[in-house]
Amino acid sequence: MSEDVWLSDDQQRAWVRFISVVERLPGVLDTQLQHDADLTHFDYFTLAMLSEAPNRTLRMTELAAVTNASLPRLSHVVSRLEKRGFIERTPCPGDRRATNAQLTDSGWEKVGATAPGHVGTVRDYVIDPLDEQDVADLHRIMGKILGKLDPENRLRVQR
Template structure:
């Protein structure tokens, strides 16, 4: 047992203030992103993120397991969302040529057009709510701090989003 488990440790006032602010962001930001995407594109943030991950993949195709990792999702949750997106014509599922047991998800042309049309509004919302309130040093600190948190939460790096998500214009992908 470590010494931390032998006695109770509580958050300092500074730690508690940071924690409460962090939790407020974690709770409020998804609603802001979902509201904008629902209003402008009739997509949830998770649906858009799924399409965006496919838009950046080679040949706009990923194995479902790789797509689940890229979206920090479970396979059952992803499968449900992919079914909805498939029904709307944005994604198609096809057998994986390299492994018959696996299934690939592929962004359709209609899905690509949806990403291209949706990205500017989404990026504007991210800039307005996350980036604009910060200066350049804050942005670097945010990347450093969240990187350290992710290293603890995901020590093998299996679920970490790739760099560049929502930064590149779809036309650059």
């Protein structure tokens, strides 16, 4: 096997740190949201993406794209959030085959009440340890990685 297949020492150290963050951060975010709001991080992300959409409404396929979820996973989560009164599903007026997800007033209030604690956790664990240049570098680096993972920009995060 060729030598260039293996990571250099610097690359290996960076990779191990990256994987450590990828593995630990979701648990930190979930723990805070479960404790403070009885939501998973994905529940909150789904509500937050709807809160930013025009009329707080997205087609389920678009919501799946912006949350990086498969339609079956999203449908399960939306069903759970619908039972709690945070989301309402309605037929899409322009396409009877499609379904819209809309954030209810209760869902809007939940996002508003949950956001400060979530932002505090994101600041505490991700943003505050960095200086302005680090934040710019993080944005740039994540853009490069997302460009490779999502070359067609289906996630709609490469704005």
